[in-house]
Amino acid sequence: MHTLIRQLLKFCLLMLAVSLVVFFLVSVSPIDPVQANVGQAAYVTMSEEKRVQLELYWGVDAPFWERYVNWLGALLQGDMGTSLRFNAPVAEVIAQRAGNSLVLMGIAWAISGVLGFVLGVVAAAFRGRWPDKIIRAYAYLLASTPTFWLALIALMVFSVWLGWFPFGFSVPIGMAASDITVADLAHHLVLPAATLSLLGVANIALHTREKACDVLESSYVKFARTRGEGGFTLIRRHVLRNVALPALSLQFASISEIFGGSVLVEQVFSYPGLGQAAVTAGLGGDVALLAGIALVSAALVFGGNACANVLYAVIDPRMRTKKQAKGVFHVDDTEAGAHA
Amino acid sequence: MRSDSVAVPVLYQPPKRRVATRKRMVFVCVLASLLLVMTVAAGLLFSDAASQSNFLEKQLAPSFEHPFGTDWLGRDMLLRSVAGLSTSILVGVLAAGCSAVIALVLGAVAALGGKRADTVVTWLIDLLMGVPHIVLLVLISFALGKGFVGVTVGVALTHWGSLARVVRAELLQCKQADYIMAARRLGKGPLYIALHHFLPYVLPQFIAGLILLFPHAILHEASITFLGFGLSPEQPAIGIILSEAMGYLSAGMWWLAAFPGLALLVVVLVFDRLGQNVRKLLDPRTSQE
Numbered sequence: 001m002h003t004l005i006r007q008l009l010k011f012c013l014l015m016l017a018v019s020l021v022v023f024f025l026v027s028v029s030p031i032d033p034v035q036a037n038v039g040q041a042a043y044v045t046m047s048e049e050k051r052v053q054l055e056l057y058w059g060v061d062a063p064f065w066e067r068y069v070n071w072l073g074a075l076l077q078g079d080m081g082t083s084l085r086f087n088a089p090v091a092e093v094i095a096q097r098a099g100n101s102l103v104l105m106g107i108a109w110a111i112s113g114v115l116g117f118v119l120g121v122v123a124a125a126f127r128g129r130w131p132d133k134i135i136r137a138y139a140y141l142l143a144s145t146p147t148f149w150l151a152l153i154a155l156m157v158f159s160v161w162l163g164w165f166p167f168g169f170s171v172p173i174g175m176a177a178s179d180i181t182v183a184d185l186a187h188h189l190v191l192p193a194a195t196l197s198l199l200g201v202a203n204i205a206l207h208t209r210e211k212a213c214d215v216l217e218s219s220y221v222k223f224a225r226t227r228g229e230g231g232f233t234l235i236r237r238h239v240l241r242n243v244a245l246p247a248l249s250l251q252f253a254s255i256s257e258i259f260g261g262s263v264l265v266e267q268v269f270s271y272p273g274l275g276q277a278a279v280t281a282g283l284g285g286d287v288a289l290l291a292g293i294a295l296v297s298a299a300l301v302f303g304g305n306a307c308a309n310v311l312y313a314v315i316d317p318r319m320r321t322k323k324q325a326k327g328v329f330h331v332d333d334t335e336a337g338a339h340a
Numbered sequence: 341m342r343s344d345s346v347a348v349p350v351l352y353q354p355p356k357r358r359v360a361t362r363k364r365m366v367f368v369c370v371l372a373s374l375l376l377v378m379t380v381a382a383g384l385l386f387s388d389a390a391s392q393s394n395f396l397e398k399q400l401a402p403s404f405e406h407p408f409g410t411d412w413l414g415r416d417m418l419l420r421s422v423a424g425l426s427t428s429i430l431v432g433v434l435a436a437g438c439s440a441v442i443a444l445v446l447g448a449v450a451a452l453g454g455k456r457a458d459t460v461v462t463w464l465i466d467l468l469m470g471v472p473h474i475v476l477l478v479l480i481s482f483a484l485g486k487g488f489v490g491v492t493v494g495v496a497l498t499h500w501g502s503l504a505r506v507v508r509a510e511l512l513q514c515k516q517a518d519y520i521m522a523a524r525r526l527g528k529g530p531l532y533i534a535l536h537h538f539l540p541y542v543l544p545q546f547i548a549g550l551i552l553l554f555p556h557a558i559l560h561e562a563s564i565t566f567l568g569f570g571l572s573p574e575q576p577a578i579g580i581i582l583s584e585a586m587g588y589l590s591a592g593m594w595w596l597a598a599f600p601g602l603a604l605l606v607v608v609l610v611f612d613r614l615g616q617n618v619r620k621l622l623d624p625r626t627s628q629e
Contacts, residue, residue, distance in 0.1 A: 014466070018470060025482065025483040026483065029482050029483050029484075140609070140612070141605075144559075144608040144609045144612055145605055146559055146562055146563065146604055147563065148562075148563060148582065149582060149601030149605070152586065152589065153597070153598065155589060160590055256470075259472040260473050260474035263474045263478075267567055268586070278475060278478060279567050279568070282479075282481075283568050283569070290479065294479055297471060297472050297475045298470050298471045301470050301471065
């Protein structure tokens with residue numbers, strides 16, 4: 001319970017700081033909010049009075065802190081402002097796009113996590129031999145590959161040459177929303193999700209391999225070997241258990257990277273997710289939307305880290321004993337007794 | 341049969357590759373640095389030729405004369421790629437250098453500046469790591485206006501986190517060492533200790549970390565330029581080349597995207613190799629392996 005409250009406090013503090021940084025960054029931008037919001041043509045033909053009125057409305061002359069507090073106050077009441085590029089409330093745009101993005105990122109996250117873990121452990125088990133060499137070469141190569149380039153190549157090979165997959169977007173163009181089937185959606189999702197997971201695998205495999213190698217060199221594994229353990233039994237009993245925790249934090253820490261990758265992948269595949277919206281907002285001077293997406297991404301990353309921390313406490317027996325020593329002991333008395 | 345012809349068990353056979361490995365690592369480092377310097381030099385030298393359009397030779401597939409092909413303005417893609425790489429490397433090195441200095445200063449402040457400073461710096465690192473790099477880069481580039489300054493500052497301000505953690509951890513470990521206590525008792529001042537003990541202790545990790553920052557910086561520069569926030573279209577940059585190539589993909593001009601990206605991948609790999617080798621050479625635990 002204490003950890004939960006502490007996490008919540010930490011989250012609030014972090015989001016406050018992120019919101020301050022984000023607001024500062026978007027407000028020092030040389031882009032004039034009045035000009036950006038009414039468009040170039042309207043701005044030129046606008047009367048002076050109208051301009052002054054709009055400047056007052058956007059608070060151009062108000063001091064930074066006043067504008068920040070106003071924005072934050074509205075934000076806390078659920079009003080994230082209006083997106084000019086999409087002509088809709090920011091919250092609505094984000095909610096709609098987040099659905100698309102979460103499906104894409106979720107699939108990539110799961111695939112890269114599982115595959116990366118398996119490859120990492122296999123590489124460590126065959127340390128120095130050919131499966132290790134192949135996996136390491138693959139991981140090194142992909143870890144250095146520019147995300148957007150891989151996406152471009154995938155688009156070129158599978159959409160343009162082979163024609164297996166559509167050229168982009170999340171749904172067929174020119175089709176009524178009611179006619180779209182799950183198969184259509186899946187068909188449009190394959191390439192972006194595959195690209196994104198392919199890149200995620202590399203990092204996780206390399207880190208898992210490193211941890212697994214450390215475990216394999218430990219004295220308890222040496223002891224297990226002298227007792228005659230070996231093969232998969234050794235891996236299952238000693239390596240998997242000890243690698244599980246670092247793998248877990250790695251997996252949740254990779255959310256930030258997957259989000260970053262999704263921005264690039266969505267841009268290449270014209271996939272209408274948060275990342276693409278962020279790029280559109282940034283290029284089009286859509287301050288409210290850009291700030292909103294930045295906050296959402298920070299919340300997502302923090303959520304991942306918090307999940308890792310909570311799961312740590314659940315999985316790691318050492319954390320449990322530490323808690324018992326701190327005085328929760330009597331509560332877990334029966335459990336502890338049962339174990340003894 | 342005489343007894344000495346019986347095979348004597350070999351008790352010790354010096355590993356043949358031992359010396360060679362170290363030499364090879366040094367050789368790889370020199371070769372990698374040379375390759376990168378040459379790329380930059382070639383890019384600067386050919387920057388005019390790279391933007392030279394030739395409408396007689398436009399949209400040519402790769403050939404002996406134009407190994408990377410030519411684009412829709414008849415520009416040679418090999419020259420364009422080299423010029424772009426050279427820009428990317430320069431931006432990357434500059435940004436990574438600034439980032440490393442930030443990391444060193446903040447890491448040192450956290451480790452040596454007392455508990456409160458440590459809390460603040462650790463929290464700053466958490467804050468930095470809390471927002472995906474690309475999103476932060478977009479924001480900073482948005483704040484500073486697109487272009488060279490925006491990208492460089494953006495990359496410099498976003499990449500110091502992990503290196504600062506390393507510097508902090510190393511210094512915390514060093515602070516506990518007996519020789520530091522001994523030096524203090526011998527009446528050495530803080531400046532002396534910093535220069536003679538702390539600096540040599542973190543330097544190997546720092547240099548290797550700095551070199552390993554380059555590939556990240558270069559990749560992020562290219563990414564952010566590709567998205568349209570970085571360098572302007574007039575400048576030669578891999579990100580610009582690739583984002584322009586996107587429009588010609590469906591026309592089947594595959595070489596516009598394939599080769600420049602491959603070249604970028606090679607540069608990133610070379611930097612990575614260089615960093616790994618330098619780390620192994622500088623770290624006393626692995627330098628003799």
